[in-house]
Amino acid sequence: MHIAVFSQYHTNPDCPATSRHYSLLAHLAKAHRVTLITTRTWEAQRLTRQYPWLPEGVEMRAAEVPYENKMGVARRVLSFGQYAAYAVREGLRLEQPDVIWGISTPLTAAWAAAQVARRRRIPWVFEVQDLWPSFPIAMGAVPTRWARNRLFALEKSLYQSASHILPLSPDMTRYVEEQGIASRKITTVLNGTDLDLAALATPEAVATLRAEYGLTGKQIVLYAGTFGRANDIPTLVAAAEQLVLRQPDVVWLFMGLGFHEPLVRAAAARCAGIRLIAPQPRHAVFAWFKLADISVVSFLDLPVLDANSPAKFYDSLSVGTPVVVTNRGWTKELVEQQSCGWYAPAGNAAILRELLAEVLSQPEKLAQAGQKGQLVAIAQFDRLQIATTIQEILETVTLKT
Incomplete structure (x- = not known):
């Protein structure tokens, strides 16, 4: 099975970051072909060189899109848009995947995954790392009602189009259910640890x-x-x-x-x-x-x-x-x-x-x-157990199509 993974931020254990998906991708690549569509944002921030940048068996397509926590709203929006455009383009060029795993944040990464899945007529799985757009709206980053309404409409459409949804906490799961999404379509997968x-x-x-x-x-x-x-x-x-x-x-x-x-x-x-x-x-x-x-x-x-x-x-x-x-x-x-x-x-x-x-x-x-x-x-909290759950979900949604 060929899994295309849309994630704007890839890190490995040499980085000062959680590196959640490094562990998960390493597990998936033992059984399936995995192509990661990401950016090189974190690659220059490696503090050591004890681990390969990619887990064995993972292919990568990476854009040169800058991002850092200190960025203001305008620069963040630009970064999100640049990655989304790159991800859609590369996703359409890939050898046909069987399933797409779209990882938000930001919401635009999940949007790109959904666009490619629709155009290539394959299922996609939506991992919800943070509640977007609720979080940036609460932080005052989306000032207009028009923009807020558009983002909420986008969020709901992504929930509806995804074959399965993976929130990272029980409270996120409840939130998604409150949007009218059936519980059978949702599996909580905690962030976890290594x-x-x-x-x-x-x-x-x-x-x-x-x-x-x-x-x-x-x-x-x-x-x-x-x-x-x-x-x-x-x-x-x-x-x-x-x-x-x-x-x-x-x-x-x-x-x-x-x-x-x-x-x-x-x-x-x-x-x-x-x-x-x-x-x-x-x-x-x-x-x-x-x-x-x-x-x-x-x-x-x-x-x-x-x-x-x-x-x-x-x-x-x-x-x-x-x-x-x-x-x-x-x-x-x-x-x-x-x-x-x-x-x-x-x-x-x-x-x-x-x-x-x-x-x-x-x-x-x-x-x-x-x-x-x-x-x-x-x-x-064991990420190896979490990886097994995610693999089973990706395999299941593929078999259903």
Whole structure:
């Protein structure tokens, strides 16, 4: 079977990114022919050279389309449009695929997949990574009612035309169902994590980091991810400054890049208990999560963000580090039901500070929460299991046509 994959952003474990599809494509390519239509956005951002850029057996067609988190709305729209045009053109030139897997975000990537599927009369599967256009609209990136209505109409048409839909969280699945899509056409496939890479976070690797960065005897709070507009970074910085001033044995690590990097850098310059850590390759990030006593997964208080499926949530639990979440959606339910983390409301630095101070004073409670989270990760978050599910869906929709 020939699978064409439309994904604007391809990464591998040498990149400071989740690399979800690297694992999934590697699994699919063992049984099927896979052609990836993508861009070279991340290729120059590799931090190491330990992994091939493509999994064995995957063919690639890649456009030179720039993109970065700091881009404004106009430049992002241009990037999305350039990739969509390239993807449609290349998708029509490919040797006939049997099925297309279209991965949003952005929504334009899924649109390109749908266009090629329609014109080549083949089924396509729609992976919903974030709720578009709800997310950019909530962030104020779509100012006119006309544009918003057009995007919502496009979204619904894509749900209807797809043979199957793969949302990345239970809350996304509920949202898609609320658009009138039958549940039999939807399968939740969590973002998940790479348990083989999590196993690299050995006690020796953690001890090396602790010594190298002068963290011996310190309790560690970690935020690892994008410093984006949606991540509520100003609240984290405020909480961090309050916490480390009151508890000098605590160090808060901010690892990543993004829009709010200057804010984090300034806080680290004036406060010794705050450290800015450069982005790490995928295969190395797990040791940092293992080093931490607790990690924070934060977003703005917007209903659309409650549905998201952040990689850092899975990565932290996979190495036995409990999490504090600020979403009110399914991640809050999971950490409370499984006793593997805590909830603090978004935008409230004082409550977050007090919660962290309380749980950091109870090492046994932290350890118990971490152990429970790791069991959940092994049972539910393994990307190899997720890849098997996706492969079965792609094969099934192909057989039905």
